[in-house]
Amino acid sequence: MSKNSINSSSKAKRVLSIPRKLLSPIRSFLLSQLRRLELRRSSLERDDPFVSGRSDNFASPDTTAAEQFGHARSEAMRRELERKTIQIRKALSRIRIGVYGICESCGKMIDTDRLVVFPETTVCIDCERKAESKKR
Ligand SMILES: [Zn+2]
Numbered sequence: 001m002s003k004n005s006i007n008s009s010s011k012a013k014r015v016l017s018i019p020r021k022l023l024s025p026i027r028s029f030l031l032s033q034l035r036r037l038e039l040r041r042s043s044l045e046r047d048d049p050f051v052s053g054r055s056d057n058f059a060s061p062d063t064t065a066a067e068q069f070g071h072a073r074s075e076a077m078r079r080e081l082e083r084k085t086i087q088i089r090k091a092l093s094r095i096r097i098g099v100y101g102i103c104e105s106c107g108k109m110i111d112t113d114r115l116v117v118f119p120e121t122t123v124c125i126d127c128e129r130k131a132e133s134k135k136r
Helices: 002-009 020-047 065-096 112-117 125-135
Strands: none
Touching (some): 020 065
16 A cells, blocks of 8 residues: 555656656667767778878878778768767757657657657657758
């Protein structure tokens, strides 16, 4: 009987869309993704001919086309990694403050099917579509 009263008093007042039981695996997944991204980023920096030991000689005339191509490619990949890293950090901080799964743009709940596929997302599908159409 006393157990029941504890359970009912633990009912949270704020709207928490995702149960804690699910949040913890999501959180560890995001953290492992973050580690992977950081590893990939540091290996990219090692491979980039412009970054490894050459950063103070950026417009060097002896830069080969292959080096330039390699740089452009790793630059694009680095930007993509950066974007993902920021997104995952944002999702993790939303877990921390207890608003994970709630769209940061309109405040509606994000579809759980969407969260399963993109656990790092912080906006609902409608808001993402709106943002995408603005970009174009
Ligand atoms: Zn939204």
